[in-house]
Amino acid sequence: MRTRALAAAATALALFGGSIALAPAANAAPPETGTITLDAPATVDAGDTVEVVAEAPAATDLYAYTLTVDFDPAVVEFDSAATSHTTDGYDAVSEDTGSVEFTHTRLGTSPGLTGETTLVTFTFTAQGAGTVEFALSEATFVSSTDETLDLAAAVTASTEVTAAVDPTPTPTSTATTEPTPDPTETGTPADEETDSATGDLANTGSDASVWTIVAAFAAALAAFGVVLVLRRRAVNR
Known part of the structure; x- marks a missing residue:
C-alpha cells in the first residue's frame, strides 16, 4: 500500500512539473497590432513641415518593432531631429536615400504594449511642388516572448506639395500727383491795356x-x- 501511494505521488508530481515546464511554450504567441495606419496631411506648401504618424489601433503584447518608410527625396527631406515615440524604451533611426527605418523596443521586464498605440511620429520638410507617397513597405513586430509578426501589406499615405507663392510686395511709398496750379495773372488785363492804349x-x-x-x-x-x-x-x- 505504501509503495502504491509513493508511486501515485511521484506520478502526480511529474505531471504537475511537466505542466509548469510546458506553460511558457503554451502561452508564447506573436503580438497583435490590428490594421496599421499611416496618416499625413493632404496638402502643404513648399517649405512647410509634413508630419506623418504610424499607429497600431489594437496592439497586444507588442514589445518591439521595426518600421521602414519609403518617400521621394526630390519632394520632401527627412528631419531626423523631430522623430518621437510616445512610450518608454530604446529608439533608433537609420536613414538612407528615399527611405528611413525606425526601431523601438521596451526594456527589461517592461510589459508589451496593449491597445491603441502610436508607433512613431516623424516629420519632413517639403522641398518643391509634387505629390509624395509615404509607404510603410516593411515592418516586423516582436512580442515579449520573442514571437514575431510581419506586416502583411504595405500601408501608404500621400501628400500634395504646392509651390510657394511669393507675396506681392507692398510699396514703401505712394507717389502723389499734385495738380498743376493755374498760372496767376499779373499786370493789367488785356482789355484794360487795350483801352489804355x-x-x-x-x-x-x-x-x-x-x-x-x-x-x-x-x-x-x-x-x-x-x-x-x-x-x-x-x-x-
Missing part, C-alpha cells in the same frame, strides 16, 4: 487837332494883317 492814342490825336487849328487860325490872322497893311499903303499913295 486806345485812350492814349485818342488823347494824342486830340492834342494834335487842337494845335493844328491854332496854327491855322494864327496863319489866317497873319494873312489878314498883311492884307490890311497893303491896303493902307495903297490909300496913302
Whole structure:
C-alpha cells in the first residue's frame, strides 16, 4: 500500500512539473497590432513641415518593432531631429536615400504594449511642388516572448506639395500727383491795356487837332494883317 501511494505521488508530481515546464511554450504567441495606419496631411506648401504618424489601433503584447518608410527625396527631406515615440524604451533611426527605418523596443521586464498605440511620429520638410507617397513597405513586430509578426501589406499615405507663392510686395511709398496750379495773372488785363492804349492814342490825336487849328487860325490872322497893311499903303499913295 505504501509503495502504491509513493508511486501515485511521484506520478502526480511529474505531471504537475511537466505542466509548469510546458506553460511558457503554451502561452508564447506573436503580438497583435490590428490594421496599421499611416496618416499625413493632404496638402502643404513648399517649405512647410509634413508630419506623418504610424499607429497600431489594437496592439497586444507588442514589445518591439521595426518600421521602414519609403518617400521621394526630390519632394520632401527627412528631419531626423523631430522623430518621437510616445512610450518608454530604446529608439533608433537609420536613414538612407528615399527611405528611413525606425526601431523601438521596451526594456527589461517592461510589459508589451496593449491597445491603441502610436508607433512613431516623424516629420519632413517639403522641398518643391509634387505629390509624395509615404509607404510603410516593411515592418516586423516582436512580442515579449520573442514571437514575431510581419506586416502583411504595405500601408501608404500621400501628400500634395504646392509651390510657394511669393507675396506681392507692398510699396514703401505712394507717389502723389499734385495738380498743376493755374498760372496767376499779373499786370493789367488785356482789355484794360487795350483801352489804355486806345485812350492814349485818342488823347494824342486830340492834342494834335487842337494845335493844328491854332496854327491855322494864327496863319489866317497873319494873312489878314498883311492884307490890311497893303491896303493902307495903297490909300496913302
